Amino acid sequence: MTSRVFRALITFGGLVALAVALSSCDVGGLHPIFPNPVSPNGQDIYNTYLGISIPAIVIFLGVELALLWVVLRYRRSTQPAGYIPPQVHGNVPLEVVWTIIPLIIVLAIAGYSFVELQKDFQPISNQQMTVIVSGHQFGWNYEYENGVVVHQEGTLAGDVTPFVVPTHTLVKLQFRGTDVIHSWWVPAISGKTDAVPGYDNFSWLKIDQVGTWRGECAELCGVGHSTMQIIVQSMDQNDFNAWMDQQKSAASPSASPSASPSK
Amino acid sequence: MATTVLPRPKAYDDTFFKPISLWLTTTDHKLIGIMYMVTGILSFVIGGIFALIVRLQLSQPNLKVIDPETYNQLISAHGVTMIFFFVTIFLTGIANYMVPIMIGARDMAFPRVNLLGFWLVPVSILLYYSGFFTGGALNAGWTGYAPLTERAYNSHSLGVDFWALSIIVWAISGIMASTNFLTTIVALRAPGMKFSRLPLFVWAQISTSILLLVVGAPLAAAMILLEFDRQLGTQFFTTAGRPVLYQHLFWFFGHPEVYIMILPGFGMISEVIPVFARKPIFGYMSMVAALFGIVFLSMTVWAHHMFTVGMNTYVEGFFMLMTMLIAVPTGIKFFNWIATTWWGSVEFTVPMKFAFGFLATFLIGGLTGIYLASVPVDTQLHQSYYVVAHLHYVLFGGSVFTIMAGIYYWFPKITGRMLGRVLGEWNFWTLFIGFNGTFLIMHTLGLEGMPRRIATYANPAWAATNAIITISSFLIAISVLLLLINIVRSWSSGEIAGNDPWRANTLEWATTSPPPPYNFERVPPVRSFMPLRDLRESGEVVEEPTPVPA
Numbered sequence: 001m002t003s004r005v006f007r008a009l010i011t012f013g014g015l016v017a018l019a020v021a022l023s024s025c026d027v028g029g030l031h032p033i034f035p036n037p038v039s040p041n042g043q044d045i046y047n048t049y050l051g052i053s054i055p056a057i058v059i060f061l062g063v064e065l066a067l068l069w070v071v072l073r074y075r076r077s078t079q080p081a082g083y084i085p086p087q088v089h090g091n092v093p094l095e096v097v098w099t100i101i102p103l104i105i106v107l108a109i110a111g112y113s114f115v116e117l118q119k120d121f122q123p124i125s126n127q128q129m130t131v132i133v134s135g136h137q138f139g140w141n142y143e144y145e146n147g148v149v150v151h152q153e154g155t156l157a158g159d160v161t162p163f164v165v166p167t168h169t170l171v172k173l174q175f176r177g178t179d180v181i182h183s184w185w186v187p188a189i190s191g192k193t194d195a196v197p198g199y200d201n202f203s204w205l206k207i208d209q210v211g212t213w214r215g216e217c218a219e220l221c222g223v224g225h226s227t228m229q230i231i232v233q234s235m236d237q238n239d240f241n242a243w244m245d246q247q248k249s250a251a252s253p254s255a256s257p258s259a260s261p262s263k
Numbered sequence: 264m265a266t267t268v269l270p271r272p273k274a275y276d277d278t279f280f281k282p283i284s285l286w287l288t289t290t291d292h293k294l295i296g297i298m299y300m301v302t303g304i305l306s307f308v309i310g311g312i313f314a315l316i317v318r319l320q321l322s323q324p325n326l327k328v329i330d331p332e333t334y335n336q337l338i339s340a341h342g343v344t345m346i347f348f349f350v351t352i353f354l355t356g357i358a359n360y361m362v363p364i365m366i367g368a369r370d371m372a373f374p375r376v377n378l379l380g381f382w383l384v385p386v387s388i389l390l391y392y393s394g395f396f397t398g399g400a401l402n403a404g405w406t407g408y409a410p411l412t413e414r415a416y417n418s419h420s421l422g423v424d425f426w427a428l429s430i431i432v433w434a435i436s437g438i439m440a441s442t443n444f445l446t447t448i449v450a451l452r453a454p455g456m457k458f459s460r461l462p463l464f465v466w467a468q469i470s471t472s473i474l475l476l477v478v479g480a481p482l483a484a485a486m487i488l489l490e491f492d493r494q495l496g497t498q499f500f501t502t503a504g505r506p507v508l509y510q511h512l513f514w515f516f517g518h519p520e521v522y523i524m525i526l527p528g529f530g531m532i533s534e535v536i537p538v539f540a541r542k543p544i545f546g547y548m549s550m551v552a553a554l555f556g557i558v559f560l561s562m563t564v565w566a567h568h569m570f571t572v573g574m575n576t577y578v579e580g581f582f583m584l585m586t587m588l589i590a591v592p593t594g595i596k597f598f599n600w601i602a603t604t605w606w607g608s609v610e611f612t613v614p615m616k617f618a619f620g621f622l623a624t625f626l627i628g629g630l631t632g633i634y635l636a637s638v639p640v641d642t643q644l645h646q647s648y649y650v651v652a653h654l655h656y657v658l659f660g661g662s663v664f665t666i667m668a669g670i671y672y673w674f675p676k677i678t679g680r681m682l683g684r685v686l687g688e689w690n691f692w693t694l695f696i697g698f699n700g701t702f703l704i705m706h707t708l709g710l711e712g713m714p715r716r717i718a719t720y721a722n723p724a725w726a727a728t729n730a731i732i733t734i735s736s737f738l739i740a741i742s743v744l745l746l747l748i749n750i751v752r753s754w755s756s757g758e759i760a761g762n763d764p765w766r767a768n769t770l771e772w773a774t775t776s777p778p779p780p781y782n783f784e785r786v787p788p789v790r791s792f793m794p795l796r797d798l799r800e801s802g803e804v805v806e807e808p809t810p811v812p813a
Contacts (some may be wrong), residue, residue: 032625034643034710034711034712035711035712042347042493044639044796045281045639045642045643047642048639048640049634049640049643050638052633052634052637052640056630056633056634058506059626059630060626060627060630063597063601063622063626064623064626066601067601067619067622067623070604070605070607070609070619071599071609071611071619074540074604074605074606074607074608074609075609075610075611076608076609076610077613079608083608083692084541084608085540085541085542085606085607085608086542086606087542087543088542088543088602088606089543089545089546089547090545090546090548090549090599091545091546091602094597094602095546095549095595095598098594098595098598099549099591099594099595102590102591102594103591104587106587106588106590106591106633107587109587109633109637110580110583110584110587110636110637112640113583113637113638113639113640114580114584116584117579117580117639118576119574119575120639121579121639121642122576139418156325156719156721158721158722175573177409177502177503179415179416179502180408180410180411180416180502180506181408181410181411181506181572183571183646183714185644185646185647185712185714187712188709188712190642190643191571191572191639191640191641191642191643191645192570192642192643192645192646193483193573193642194573196506196507196572196573197410197502197503197506198502198503198504198505198506198507199573202573203571209484214712214722215712216712216714216717217714218645218646218647218714218715219408219646220335220403220404220408220411220715220716221411222411222416223330223331223332223335223718224331225331225335225716225717225718226331226717226718226719226720227719236760250294250693
């Protein structure tokens with residue numbers, strides 16, 4: 001049954017090639033991994049991802065090749081006629097080996113991840129600036145320490161009001177939910193953080209380059225969920241100060257931004 | 264006790280077309296099993312149609328095939344239908360049919376509880392879909408996170424209420440079935456069928472039943488509290504209450520539910536592989552131990568669905584560690600399956616193809632599970648299309664492929680006819696290619712930042728990938744259509760199977776196909792975990808000649 005062997009080869013080969021292609025180059029403008037991280041915590045997540053990939057790819061290739069070997073070598077049509085397989089019931093040393101080795105691998109991955117978890121996911125207190133991010137149906141409000149609030153209302157038309165941060169500044173983000181649960185996610189910066197009603201949740205960012213990065217709400221929050229787009233714009237300190245002055249003057253005539261939760 | 268070769272007049276009716284009154288009132292575990300399985304497959308088709316509509320909506324940016332509210336209802340209905348009404352129900356059915364026969368029993372321990380447990384399932388299904396006629400069904404995803412499901416944000420319809428009631432009924436039905444399975448396996452085993460000789464599928468059913476018994480009640484509790492909030496004005500999970508508590512209760516059920524949907528599949532693979540490799544299962548005891556390792560660990564990992572809600576990092580570290588440890592027993596099972604085929608004489612029949620398809624794809628789901636278990640990485644991947652890809656590799660590459668293997672393996676026993684091989688090959692290859700085409704590239708969408716459950720997207724960079732996914736998803740639909748055609752054709756005019764078409768090892772193949780209502784005229788002796796092979800080798804069962812095509 002050579003045709004069947006051939007088909008199996010093509011399928012498995014195709015899958016492996018696709019997996020390799022996806023992990024090595026851009027496909028149609030898509031990055032096979034997160035966008036290049038611009039904040040140190042995002043960079044650490046990126047490195048953790050790559051670190052886990054080393055054993056994962058080895059195991060993937062090892063097991064798929066073993067399956068392919070069985071398909072090609074031990075199929076009945078390739079065995080001699082009347083072949084009776086050895087009636088093996090098990091092999092304790094072998095079974096111990098393939099219990100211990102995966103155990104060591106996952107303990108290593110868990111340890112590595114835990115170090116990164118302690119490093120980047122504790123609430124920080126050495127921030128240079130704090131912004132309160134609150135989610136509502138459907139949009140985000142960003143409240144700076146001086147009382148200025150940026151309203152980033154939900155839209156799919158591309159006219160998202162940017163949330164502006166200065167470069168080279170450690171910004172603590174304090175998340176609040178005012179109605180249902182939302183989740184603030186800008187992949188180029190870092191992982192997502194939920195904005196849950198009832199308590200504050202934390203994250204931080206520190207961007208050292210000028211630019212804009214997009215993201216959106218990642219927790220289903222109602223009909224406008226897909227409109228909750230996020231734009232984060234980083235400016236150098238002078239530009240940021242100018243932007244902040246402009247916000248202040250724009251905000252002062254029409255006071256009282258309506259941030260009260262709608263029932 | 265040689266089983267006879269010649270067809271003989273039967274004292275019972277083994278056709279599918281029985282009077283409706285019999286179907287409605289039967290306590291025969293086999294007929295109830297068939298009804299479970301048919302219900303499951305119908306749900307599979309319905310849930311699949313929901314998925315296809317969703318894929319059409321997402322095939323290009325800014326489409327308006329359906330509005331966001333309908334979209335939210337359809338993704339919820341897809342998840343609820345597939346998880347609660349297809350996979351779990353189908354697996355309960357196949358176990359209902361096979362477990363009593365495999366242990367040499369005449370029926371389940373509580374036949375009338377079995378009857379009631381089954382008929383609660385259509386009640387549960389009808390309750391859920393009734394939501395569509397009250398102004399809209401559940402629209403918050405199959406997880407139904409509060410406070411989005413609370414009255415303050417969801418008062419336009421009774422969809423959430425009907426969903427909660429449906430799930431409560433479903434949980435009661437599941438608890439009945441689990442109790443019944445455990446009692447049957449403990450109390451009704453044939454002489455000689457020690458626990459150390461139980462087929463691995465039966466062991467899998469023990470572990471599944473224990474899981475559902477433990478986690479079914481907390482699920483019902485979560486739904487009852489949610490209903491209190493909605494209808495009586497309590498504040499358990501409202502904006503003023505503790506929304507995260509809902510997630511804890513839900514996932515204490517929700518994560519073990521993943522194993523409720525895959526452990527019976529593991530059991531089926533453990534039956535299929537030794538038969539077609541012509542070798543005994545490698546490491547029987549470690550296979551059983553691994554099942555119970557998974558049962559224990561799966562109840563200690565629920566908060567890994569909640570790494571972004573803001574928990575203490577040591578608590579997160581605990582859940583991360585326990586989650587990753589599940590890779591160890593799962594790895595043992597994987598290596599044992601491969602070792603079973605090593606040096607074997609492997610016949611790639613359709614069930615064996617699905618078993619290998621399962622091994623090749625479930626591996627990917629297992630490996631992406633390690634990434635998702637790592638808390639820092641999970642904060643990126645959580646609630647993105649990476650998770651959608653992962654969960655489909657586990658539930659489709661895992662549960663559906665094992666279910667397909669089980670269907671092709673046991674169809675001859677259930678109907679007395681073989682499930683057509685040619686269509687079966689087409690079924691396998693279209694499903695394997697369609698499945699991987701749909702879900703492999705979905706990982707990249709998640710890495711690139713596409714959240715799950717968004718009704719549409721504006722980013723043009725995601726367009727090409729989404730188009731490929733949608734096209735591939737229709738290949739899956741074609742494959743399911745081939746399966747249905749194959750089932751209908753084979754059931755009416757397939758090749759006659761005979762008692763034991765695969766030269767299998769377990770007791771269900773020692774009786775006729777389909778078995779009589781009392782299963783065995785005389786219960787065969789059991790001397791090992793492969794009783795039928797023992798009988799064949801000692802000459803007590805005469806091998807049948809190759810069946811003559813009908």
